[in-house]
Amino acid sequence: MNFDDTPEEAAFRSEVRAWIAANAPTHLEAELKQSSFGNMGLKSEDPIAAAKAWQKKKFDAGWACLHWPKEYGGRGATPIERVIWGQEEGAYGTLGGLFTIGHGMCGPTLMAWALEEHKRKLLPAMASGAEVWCQLFSEPAGGSDLAGLRTKAEQATDGSGDWIIQGQKIWTSGAQNSDYGILITRTDPNVPKHKGLTMFWLSMKSPGIEIRPIKQANGQSGFNEVFFNEVRIPDNQRLGAVGQGWTVSLTTLMNERLSIGSGMPTGFPELFDYCLNFQTEDGPAADDRMVRSRLAQYAVKASGLKYTGMRAISALSKGETPGPENSIGKLVAGATMQELAMFALDLQGQAGVILDPAHAEAAARFQAMLLRSPATRVEGGTDEILRNIIAERVLGLPGDIRVDKDVAFKDIPTSGR
Template identity: 40%
Template sequence: MTVTTTAPGALSQDEAAAFRQRCIEFLDEHATGIHLDGDPDPRAEKRLRAAQAFQQALADAGLAGITYPAEYGGAGLTKEHDKIWRECYAQYPFMTSELTISHGMCLPMLAEYGTEEQKQRYLADNIAARTVWCQMFSEPGAGSDVASLQSRAVLDGEEWILNGQKVWTTLAHLCDFGIVIARTDPDQPKHAGISMFIVDMRAPGVEIRPIHQVDGGLHFNEIFFTDVRIPAENLVGDLNNGWRLATAMLMYERVAIGGGGTDGVTHANADALILEAEKRGVLGDPALRNDLMDLYIQESVKSMNSLRTRAELKAGKTPGPAGSLGKLQGTLVSYLARDLSMRVVGADSIAWDEEGGHRWSTQAIRSMGSGIAGGTNEIQKNIIGDRVLGLPREPSVDKDVPFKDLRVGTQRD
């Protein structure tokens, strides 16, 4: 007789099977894809509302925020439950891409670094997508070098007064709250003297302007802060320790971008292009078949790297610099998929008759931004070289210079 034992606290086979079935039943009903009915949806309003509806149904079913404690609005389940959910979700249309920043970056930061009061106030609504969050780091003079930011927060009694500008903020026009970093002590070197705050996106003095993108989209924004008052209790973490928190949040961002929201080994780009090549009768081309197989392999390896990163997260570790590997590889996969799609689709990638034919050109154009969002490819290579491979760092001439003495942004003679 064979006796199956279960580690203490682990799910039994029956429990795992029952939870998997519960996930599948929910996904069968709710993960039906996001349908825009021909609407280009340039500001992503429809896509976000669909994502919120899905997430709220998930919360009602007790499946949202699986590993977050129940007292903060999560499901209070185990990492094993989370793995099963992600494996199931990988087989269905992804419904929550517009919540990637809110859930993949802001939520874990609040859970890890927020005060008890902040967790009680914000986590449950974030998990259920009753509120949506954005991240505000980049500025016109501080992109890849975010530490050169000039937005300034000055303490006035029990409030901070924020002035400055942010740019490339995704979905800011639809968000309720945002996490922002600003300079709070210009007498310290640029990587010091920065603090992180929670900002009400509808507060007086917050102005949001859309950025018109080459693909017709308008989901990026620039934001202007004019004497915006932030309650002192909205400081996240310690004063003047914002760069360490920003670095942690960027690590979460790279995992969110490079790892996606599902689990398992996936190769969606290769699968779609193989089907398209078969439909167009070009799958017999041996050179094309070889390149499609290369894309399939690259996507599979990317998934495996993401699984390793997620295993670290499940072990309770904050994402480390290895997250840059997944982010960089994701960019290279998008470039390869773009070039292959142009070969498979041919002239239809430029001019098309069928409804939805623009998808190939739109996908190609959007791939250009993948090498910028979450840090450029060059920044990822520097991080990998320095912090993963242990190679010598590039020289830094401004390391110990007070920020006010640097000639950056508008601080020029």
């Protein structure tokens, strides 16, 4: 593949660069450049308001959700143009974290499965940043087995056709800031677990929804528990047919792994710069042979991730759907970030325990990265799940033995039974 811009791409890049230079919130640039993984880092103004303002400005000028069709609030741009935008947006792209789940996961699912009237209403509002979305998938009893979910949806007995939702979700990123969500439920416990699921979209302001933020090790609360107590959803908010929820969820999951894996930082550029400037007793850390060896290893991984991501971009440019190979990026990036952060803190020695950005080395970026990195290896599919996907669906290896494959969900034994 030739990574140089074509004349058309160069012209597009020039247009993007000029618009960003004229419209970006430059007063936030310094803070955004110091942001740590999982934290926008804004203190001078409300981060949610700043994110929505930047998204709205992009939307009004036709730069939001570039790859989406124009009728849904996008630009109809090519995948390569989307990459160019991301490269040029730079630190300001951090403001888009609030919308990652909506734009990268919920939006594509709605485009594929929602009613046309709902697409035209919901997607432009999502693209503009006016409405924030989350995805309600994981459950406390399910672990890594999404198909083992127990949140149930039953049709109301009043003849309305509405669905009544009862159950709990967990690890729902951004639920406390969300206006809407996509929800997968169990509608039939009498069939094997993958066949009795149904997907919906719903307002997060619906009566009966309770959101409880979860306090994380890094002091933040980006994840949430969400409880459903007889929440009513109209049948026309169903995505796909009754019992087709697993198929619909695969649309979300494939886009989730592309969105997370292709955009997940490893921290290598920050580590490289840090090693060039960090002074040890023997001089700059980068002068040490062992440090250079480790940097070389991380450089190889970062390069591999970059070009693996370009494969996905090439597939998109040909009109192909994101596939299971996108699990590679998420698997490698998450583990690399954790390992790299630990190495940086080893270099700092006892100073590595300082968490206050005002006093810690490198403004505590590596401390924040280490505390957030375990979550990256769980969200969007655990390392073990991703390895199974790669083994079975990319490499064609035999699948794991599944004793519950043809067993009705209600008959699957659980602990304590």
